[in-house]
Amino acid sequence: MRDKRGIPLITMGLLLITAALLLTGYNLLEDERAAQSVEQIIAQMEERHPAEPETGGSVGGDTAEEIPDYLLNPSMEMPEEIIDGHSYIGVLEIPAYGLTLPVMSQWSYPGLKIAPCRYMGSAYTDDLIIAAHNYTRHFGNLKNLEPGDRIIFTDVDGNVFSYEVILRETLMPTAIEEMESGDWDLTLFTCTIGGAYRVTVRCQRAE
Numbered sequence: 400m401r402d403k404r405g406i407p408l409i410t411m412g413l414l415l416i417t418a419a420l421l422l423t424g425y426n427l428l429e430d431e432r433a434a435q436s437v438e439q440i441i442a443q444m445e446e447r448h449p450a451e452p453e454t455g456g457s458v459g460g461d462t463a464e465e466i467p468d469y470l471l472n473p474s475m476e477m478p479e480e481i482i483d484g485h486s487y488i489g490v491l492e493i494p495a496y497g498l499t500l501p502v503m504s505q506w507s508y509p510g511l512k513i514a515p516c517r518y519m520g521s522a523y524t525d526d527l528i529i530a531a532h533n534y535t536r537h538f539g540n541l542k543n544l545e546p547g548d549r550i551i552f553t554d555v556d557g558n559v560f561s562y563e564v565i566l567r568e569t570l571m572p573t574a575i576e577e578m579e580s581g582d583w584d585l586t587l588f589t590c591t592i593g594g595a596y597r598v599t600v601r602c603q604r605a606e
């Protein structure tokens with residue numbers, strides 16, 4: 400009788416182990432899909448905007464450069480580029496982990512499965528906030544960034560904005576005011592595994 404009573408417990412344990420393995424497999428599949436999506440989008444961006452060869456300066460010594468529109472009008476909307484039906488504002492680079500990531504113009508839950516998304520703000524007004532899933536090839540390593548690490552954002556017009564990590568903090572999912580507050584030029588955030596907290600990295604523009 401004792402052995403028979405233990406059968407349901409063993410069965411339940413096996414079911415829980417199977418469910419855990421299936422969930423792990425699903426998460427790994429989602430991670431791989433996210434990585435492939437990012438690679439495809441970046442490849443399309445590079446095809447549309449091939450790197451211009453460096454030159455030794457213009458003829459006649461005229462080194463005057465055109466002033467970017469965003470400096471004349473910081474409140475302007477960030478330009479967007481449509482790829483596969485989705486709108487992007489630029490590319491985020493995290494050199495510490497060799498990541499190059501497209502950034503969607505607006506966040507949504509379906510969009511986060513494809514690429515990091517702008518949560519709010521603008522690189523032009525120094526209040527850009529970018530959210531992403533904790534996939535390995537998205538913001539999974541955000542928790543490992545350290546003060547002094549470099550972050551680079553390039554808009555679709557080719558304007559480059561360099562940042563330095565200043566602070567890493569952990570916020571509750573309901574701490575919306577705290578996420579949006581503070582004099583930070585760039586904020587990156589993602590959820591922890593299980594979604595209980597938000598790993599948040601604060602950055603300032605690097606001179």
